[in-house]
Amino acid sequence: MITAGIIGGAGYTAGELIRILVHHPEVRLSRVYSESSAGKPLYEVHSGLLGDTDFTFTGGDAQLDGLDALFICSAHGKSAEFWTTHQAPAGLKIIDLAQDFRDESDGYVYGLPEWQRERIEGAGKIANPGCFATAIQLALLPLAKAGLLQNGDICVNAITGSTGAGVKPGATTHFSWRANNISAYKVFTHQHLLEIRRNLTKLQGAEPAPIDFVPLRGDFTRGIFATAHLACPLSEEEARQLYKDFYADARFTFVSDAPVDLKQVVNTNKCLLSLEKHDGRLVVSSVIDNLLKGASGQAVQNMNLMFGLPEDAGLKLKASAF
Numbered sequence: 225m226i227t228a229g230i231i232g233g234a235g236y237t238a239g240e241l242i243r244i245l246v247h248h249p250e251v252r253l254s255r256v257y258s259e260s261s262a263g264k265p266l267y268e269v270h271s272g273l274l275g276d277t278d279f280t281f282t283g284g285d286a287q288l289d290g291l292d293a294l295f296i297c298s299a300h301g302k303s304a305e306f307w308t309t310h311q312a313p314a315g316l317k318i319i320d321l322a323q324d325f326r327d328e329s330d331g332y333v334y335g336l337p338e339w340q341r342e343r344i345e346g347a348g349k350i351a352n353p354g355c356f357a358t359a360i361q362l363a364l365l366p367l368a369k370a371g372l373l374q375n376g377d378i379c380v381n382a383i384t385g386s387t388g389a390g391v392k393p394g395a396t397t398h399f400s401w402r403a404n405n406i407s408a409y410k411v412f413t414h415q416h417l418l419e420i421r422r423n424l425t426k427l428q429g430a431e432p433a434p435i436d437f438v439p440l441r442g443d444f445t446r447g448i449f450a451t452a453h454l455a456c457p458l459s460e461e462e463a464r465q466l467y468k469d470f471y472a473d474a475r476f477t478f479v480s481d482a483p484v485d486l487k488q489v490v491n492t493n494k495c496l497l498s499l500e501k502h503d504g505r506l507v508v509s510s511v512i513d514n515l516l517k518g519a520s521g522q523a524v525q526n527m528n529l530m531f532g533l534p535e536d537a538g539l540k541l542k543a544s545a546f
Contacts, residue, residue, distance in 0.1 A: 249537060286306075
């Protein structure tokens with residue numbers, strides 16, 4: 225049995241992580257730290273946990289002794305700060321959901337299983353990918369592996385739900401502004417481009433063509449629908465077979481012969497991909513749940529691999545038909 229702890233337990237990703245871990249057959253959740261919610265039952269902050277657990281948030285300085293796995297769900301920048309005042313006990317495995325170590329500094333391994341499964345299995349520290357980065361990389365990895373991202377430009381549009389902005393309210397997450405509304409933000413400058421370009425370069429062995437990424441805020445709560453298009457010499461059938469071969473052993477990523485939609489993946493750890501070819505350009509659509517495959521579900525997937533468990537342990541989640 226894996227004894228697990230969470231730091232930064234009050235946010236959306238932490239809520240989803242707790243929901244998975246309290247039902248995971250091989251995990252005992254020991255501590256959930258939150259400065260803002262110390263002493264409160266988890267279900268007072270994450271109301272969907274009512275009836276699932278009577279656990280309470282822990283406050284004060286985080287104690288790491290006795291833990292086998294530590295999930296860090298703090299804000300970006302807080303993870304690196306945490307390790308300036310704390311020492312990881314020998315044998316502790318760390319899964320960090322922030323962006324602090326996604327460059328694989330300080331011994332971290334970038335935790336995208338479809339690309340780095342073997343390295344994840346032997347890792348002690350994992351930097352969990354960003355949500356946009358997950359959806360977009362899964363749309364492009366097979367082409368990078370085949371060396372097909374070097375010519376022309378790569379255009380990506382991706383729309384995300386409001387939970388991607390985090391639990392703290394803001395002008396662009398307020399219901400009155402977000403409902404019945406769509407807007408673009410961080411056009412061509414989104415922070416996830418750094419990890420996307422870095423990793424595609426590693427896989428391809430050469431820097432990919434420029435990636436023009438337009439992120440969009442959607443008027444829904446969860447999920448990402450990303451569409452990438454680029455010049456490609458392969459036929460649609462050849463490209464689809466390339467993707468099916470690349471993801472043949474992937475537990476959660478699937479290539480669909482039909483167009484995909486967001487409801488197929490919400491509340492699951494899946495990524496679904498579909499491909500079309502038009503006027504010499506390949507169009508790849510990629511859909512994920514930003515809180516699960518884009519964050520907490522993938523974090524548990526990484527934990528399973530690190531501990532030699534079945535990759536889907538605790539993650540057999542089903543999408544709703546409606």
